[in-house]
Amino acid sequence: MSTITFxxxxxxxxxxxxxxxxxxxxxxxxxxxxxxxSLEDQIDIDIYKKAMEEHQALDESISHEEMKRELGL
Structure with a gap:
């Protein structure tokens, strides 16, 4: 096992x-x-930010009201 001093x-x-x-x-x-x-949290946040950027760039989501109209509800 290694030792780190600070x-x-x-x-x-x-x-x-x-x-x-x-x-x-x-x-x-x-x-x-x-x-x-803390370091793992930082990685998780970075992954989340990248995923959100990709999602926003390719967002094809629709509202609940639009979905109901498409389904004829």
Missing amino acids: RVTEEEKAFMLAMADLNGVTISELARTKLLE
Whole structure:
């Protein structure tokens, strides 16, 4: 397993330790899971934005009222 080191202020360290304790995990586990979750969220947001851009460029959707008219309802 690899090690990554980063610097934080004493206040940030105290906060992180408190949050790790609150969640019942080590500070390493807290940092690892929160960092990975954040990066995965960023990927999800990027994928969503790209999909929405593609959808808007090729949008062929119609309103509920238009669909009812087409179906003769």
